[in-house]
Amino acid sequence: MAAAALLLCLGTGHCLAQQQEGSRQEPDYDEIAAKQVNELIDRYKLDDIQAFKVDTLLQHYVPIYNEEIRRVRDAGASQAQSYQRVVDFWGDFLDNEYKKIFTEEQWKRYMKSYAGKEKKKRDKRLAAARGETVE
Numbered sequence: 574m575a576a577a578a579l580l581l582c583l584g585t586g587h588c589l590a591q592q593q594e595g596s597r598q599e600p601d602y603d604e605i606a607a608k609q610v611n612e613l614i615d616r617y618k619l620d621d622i623q624a625f626k627v628d629t630l631l632q633h634y635v636p637i638y639n640e641e642i643r644r645v646r647d648a649g650a651s652q653a654q655s656y657q658r659v660v661d662f663w664g665d666f667l668d669n670e671y672k673k674i675f676t677e678e679q680w681k682r683y684m685k686s687y688a689g690k691e692k693k694k695r696d697k698r699l700a701a702a703r704g705e706t707v708e
Contacts, residue, residue: 602639605631606631609627613627623674626674630667634667642656665699
């Protein structure tokens with residue numbers, strides 16, 4: 574899973590708290606981050622330093638992302654657009670951070686993957702929200 578996938582869970586299936594009937598179960602952020610890091614290591618052959626940077630990034634930001642999703646939900650949002658803004662912001666943020674961490678070759682492979690296709694879709698949505706057009 575990449576940024577989009579993580580959200581995501583960063584698939585853009587995302588790291589939302591799992592719900593059981595009548596109760597909410599807090600996700601295990603360490604486990605979510607570890608799975609994402611392991612997938613990125615396997616898929617893009619990250620070295621130890623890259624893996625450490627991605628792990629640190631996700632350990633810090635996945636809980637913040639989930640808190641934002643929780644606030645949207647608790648505010649009574651019922652439309653996907655409300656959530657999409659949060660997902661797009663964090664997906665864009667993580668992709669920008671991954672680009673800084675990955676080598677040029679790893680980034681090219683990333684952009685050819687499902688995550689890259691999702692990034693392109695997200696870039697178009699974000700540009701449209703700013704009143705811009707993207708080719």
